[in-house]
Amino acid sequence: MLGNSLYGKRKRPADAALKFLINAAAALTVTVLAGILLYILVNGLPYVSWTFLSTAYSETDESLKGILPMLINTMYIVGITLLISAPIGISTAIYLTQYAKQGRFVKAIRFTTEVLSGIPSILFGLFGYTVFCILFRLQTSILAGCLTMSITVLPTIIRTTEEALLSVPDAYKEGAMALGAGKLRVVMGMVLPCALPGVLTAVILAMGRIVGESAALLFTSGLSYNMPRGFFRQIFASGRTLTLHLYQTAREASSPDAMHIAFATAAVLLILVFLLNRIAELFSRALRKG
Amino acid sequence: MESKIVIEDLNLYYGDFQALKGISMEIPKNRITAFIGPSGCGKSTCLKTLNRMNDLVENCKITGTVKIDGEDIYDPRTDVTLLRKRAGMVFQKPNPFPMSLYDNIAYGPRIHGIKSKQALDEIVEKSLRSAALWDEVKDRLKKSALGLSGGQQQRLCIARALAVEPDILLMDEPTSALDPVSTLKIEDLMDDLREKYTVIIVTHNMQQAARIADRTAFFLLGQIVEYTDTLTMFNNPKDERTERYITGRFG
Amino acid sequence: MSMVFNSMKNTRKDRKKNRVKKGMAVALSLGSVFSFFLPYMQFVFKDTTYLVSGFQLATAKGFRVHGSGLSAVVTIPVLARAAVISGMLFAAAGIILLIFRKPVFAAIAYALSGITPLLVLISTTSIQTAVTQLNISKVSIYCLWPFLYVLAGGIACAVLSVWTQGAEKLAESIFLVFSCVSIGSVAFITVYIFAAGSPAIAQIGLGQFLFGREWNAEAGAFGILPLILSSVAGTAGAVLLGVPVGILTAVFLAETAKPQLARLVHPAIELLAGIPSVVYGFFGMQVIVPAIRSFPPFQNHTIGDSLLAAILILAIMVLPTIVSVTETSLKAVPQAYREASLALGATPVITIFKVSIPAARSGILAGVILGVGRAIGETMAVIMVAGNVANMPTLLGTVRLLTTGIAMEMSYASGLHRQALFAIGLVLFLFIMIVNISFTFISRRGVRMDAR
Numbered sequence: 001m002l003g004n005s006l007y008g009k010r011k012r013p014a015d016a017a018l019k020f021l022i023n024a025a026a027a028l029t030v031t032v033l034a035g036i037l038l039y040i041l042v043n044g045l046p047y048v049s050w051t052f053l054s055t056a057y058s059e060t061d062e063s064l065k066g067i068l069p070m071l072i073n074t075m076y077i078v079g080i081t082l083l084i085s086a087p088i089g090i091s092t093a094i095y096l097t098q099y100a101k102q103g104r105f106v107k108a109i110r111f112t113t114e115v116l117s118g119i120p121s122i123l124f125g126l127f128g129y130t131v132f133c134i135l136f137r138l139q140t141s142i143l144a145g146c147l148t149m150s151i152t153v154l155p156t157i158i159r160t161t162e163e164a165l166l167s168v169p170d171a172y173k174e175g176a177m178a179l180g181a182g183k184l185r186v187v188m189g190m191v192l193p194c195a196l197p198g199v200l201t202a203v204i205l206a207m208g209r210i211v212g213e214s215a216a217l218l219f220t221s222g223l224s225y226n227m228p229r230g231f232f233r234q235i236f237a238s239g240r241t242l243t244l245h246l247y248q249t250a251r252e253a254s255s256p257d258a259m260h261i262a263f264a265t266a267a268v269l270l271i272l273v274f275l276l277n278r279i280a281e282l283f284s285r286a287l288r289k290g
Numbered sequence: 291m292e293s294k295i296v297i298e299d300l301n302l303y304y305g306d307f308q309a310l311k312g313i314s315m316e317i318p319k320n321r322i323t324a325f326i327g328p329s330g331c332g333k334s335t336c337l338k339t340l341n342r343m344n345d346l347v348e349n350c351k352i353t354g355t356v357k358i359d360g361e362d363i364y365d366p367r368t369d370v371t372l373l374r375k376r377a378g379m380v381f382q383k384p385n386p387f388p389m390s391l392y393d394n395i396a397y398g399p400r401i402h403g404i405k406s407k408q409a410l411d412e413i414v415e416k417s418l419r420s421a422a423l424w425d426e427v428k429d430r431l432k433k434s435a436l437g438l439s440g441g442q443q444q445r446l447c448i449a450r451a452l453a454v455e456p457d458i459l460l461m462d463e464p465t466s467a468l469d470p471v472s473t474l475k476i477e478d479l480m481d482d483l484r485e486k487y488t489v490i491i492v493t494h495n496m497q498q499a500a501r502i503a504d505r506t507a508f509f510l511l512g513q514i515v516e517y518t519d520t521l522t523m524f525n526n527p528k529d530e531r532t533e534r535y536i537t538g539r540f541g
Numbered sequence: 542m543s544m545v546f547n548s549m550k551n552t553r554k555d556r557k558k559n560r561v562k563k564g565m566a567v568a569l570s571l572g573s574v575f576s577f578f579l580p581y582m583q584f585v586f587k588d589t590t591y592l593v594s595g596f597q598l599a600t601a602k603g604f605r606v607h608g609s610g611l612s613a614v615v616t617i618p619v620l621a622r623a624a625v626i627s628g629m630l631f632a633a634a635g636i637i638l639l640i641f642r643k644p645v646f647a648a649i650a651y652a653l654s655g656i657t658p659l660l661v662l663i664s665t666t667s668i669q670t671a672v673t674q675l676n677i678s679k680v681s682i683y684c685l686w687p688f689l690y691v692l693a694g695g696i697a698c699a700v701l702s703v704w705t706q707g708a709e710k711l712a713e714s715i716f717l718v719f720s721c722v723s724i725g726s727v728a729f730i731t732v733y734i735f736a737a738g739s740p741a742i743a744q745i746g747l748g749q750f751l752f753g754r755e756w757n758a759e760a761g762a763f764g765i766l767p768l769i770l771s772s773v774a775g776t777a778g779a780v781l782l783g784v785p786v787g788i789l790t791a792v793f794l795a796e797t798a799k800p801q802l803a804r805l806v807h808p809a810i811e812l813l814a815g816i817p818s819v820v821y822g823f824f825g826m827q828v829i830v831p832a833i834r835s836f837p838p839f840q841n842h843t844i845g846d847s848l849l850a851a852i853l854i855l856a857i858m859v860l861p862t863i864v865s866v867t868e869t870s871l872k873a874v875p876q877a878y879r880e881a882s883l884a885l886g887a888t889p890v891i892t893i894f895k896v897s898i899p900a901a902r903s904g905i906l907a908g909v910i911l912g913v914g915r916a917i918g919e920t921m922a923v924i925m926v927a928g929n930v931a932n933m934p935t936l937l938g939t940v941r942l943l944t945t946g947i948a949m950e951m952s953y954a955s956g957l958h959r960q961a962l963f964a965i966g967l968v969l970f971l972f973i974m975i976v977n978i979s980f981t982f983i984s985r986r987g988v989r990m991d992a993r
Binding site: 026215250251 | 716724806818819821828890911918973980
């Protein structure tokens, strides 16, 4: 027995075991997640080339196996969705934080957006398909996909923007008010610029969500892979995004060649998401610095 | 007088900054020793070296020896956990766990292997009695400790420290966050603790040191200026700087 | 932003500007009123074109349509008539209200008149169904320029009439209207899912629907018990695997890892939360499914696509969520608790399990629930690995979950079948609601506890 002496490290087997578990779990997480990244990138990157990015796609023609139409469709969907949802979402956040009386009503709205931000996208897809595609007669089209996605990302945009707006100190506002500026001028000239990095983060997070979305778009924007015929015509035409292209090629691929397309598309998607993530990170860092 | 702790030529660095410079002192057993000095003089840092809480600070480097009962606590063979069990600590701000009163006290004994309900009950009661808190809280042991007043919380923290049966009690400005009545209660309590424990208290409050401490050390800029009996220190300081500090003529 | 902000100074210039705005609004809305008498909508049934004005929509009995062998009158729905009439009346009311200096009410009237074309469009769906029942397949409905003019003009008039009140008022109204739009659309989804899901449940019978063991759309058997059980089994499995690993990883990042290492791992996990689910599904398809297929004890018992594959991929997908939420709540635990525990002679590991984790438990629970929500709602990744046959769940057998049940058949379902899919959506929605509401409840309680 070591008795009361401080010398001699006591053995604590439970401690060691738990410590081992912690390290093992962390190692497992990192291995699995890094494994996925590496697997996709190693198998996909060799097939990503300029030709791949800039060629049209055809299921029959061997020389046309690019992803240009999907890139264009993805850009359409991201652009139009943000054009619809960003003004509406940001306005809502401004109204809720700056104009509305802070009471039970605003709390109820916050609760709703909080709860609804967890709705699975397949339900949005279901809704969008019947309402926009059928009821509004938009058929499966990029516009229908955009309208669906707008509702999907609204709760996220509202919540993140609200947080950014609330983080602006009241003292700034009061100071500007005391100088006799109107409310609109205070909001537009003072609060919004201060919260700008946060608002941009919200928008970029929404972009990431749109780029990665598939279930809500499967029935609304459709699976067509034709090259756009005209700038405005494409909005009313069906078109698959990168995610849906990956889904479709992966499901139908039988030859190794077709598999390469899926891998390369997955790699492109990963890089895209990675870039968006980095940009959002930069903005939120700017916000923290103030 | 028997020495419990012997510090020899202790130097402590936070990165490039030297926070303690050549500290040497002997702390007597079963006595109250007070560390006084202006803010940032190193007294709290010195206290924390005694149970190696400064290990938690990044970039902290130590030279010299600190011996408790003749064993160097900075020896690589030392079991830090055991050291901390033997040298209990009470912090500046009361920091009870967000659990019931009972679980707060029983936490220490439980992690050191006491499982029997009866033994735990006894320890809880004994510790709370030693901390002069039993009568106030005996009916609400299962309630959250965060519902107590600041002074009660601090005495709970003392009781929690006593429950693991340490032989040294380190107190880092235990009354600085409390009102005068609670402070008085804790000072009375410390007077009783002296019999069983070696108590070291860091304080801003010179009157407090004068009231309760047997010996007092005056710290300035990381060095000990004077270390002697409390009576001597306050009535007949040797160093001019000590005199200026205790008479309040010091910035 | 060079507008006039100070509307209190009612200068002559302002009054003149207001008169211009008022005049424009009146002129625009007069246009709206007249456009009801112009060709408003175009219906094409089997190469026969009907060009109908708003006035005709409101007054005509219907279309006489000749189908294959039979002919019938297709009536115009009452709602469409009412919408057209009220559109015209609202526009007229707007003019009167504006002239009598009630700009806010005028704006409301204009906005309502702008909405009516959409109501007309939606309500004429029943015409399409009626014609389809006459075996005429080529049916299309076009909106013509007056239709779009009423839509845009109504909104423009509303904006103009509020603007006469000054820019402040206009901005506030725009913010208010946009919040109504966003909250309304989000609330509408909820209502819609209930409205669209319940008829099928009523027709099939609640017990039959929830506890029926067979799903076979052709045979008219709509029992979703296998789907519910598979969803529950998939989620439970994913949580059982993902939660311990996730929490321990978070402990590693927040408590035991060297800061440099944590700084490296943390953003990687953040990134993984953003990876599209299709990519996870693709990985599962390429790696997990073949691995299960060729894993010696399972060989010849499974084709690889299975509940197990779904569980594994879902467990991986919930990891980032659980890790980051748990990490955040562990980091929020006051350092004083840890110091107190260490000073009592607890080892760092004991401190983590006895103090840090209990103190962060409401946050951790919230993370777990968030993960559960993500697992229940996941569609695409599961569809790629689960095999999608509506079997009762077995670990190595193919399964179909609630989400995949909807996704698999949506594109071709019709009639009761489609309604049944909506009913699945309703069940899924209720599942998620329960999960989310308990999440909000728990995270609020956590806040209250910390605040005390």
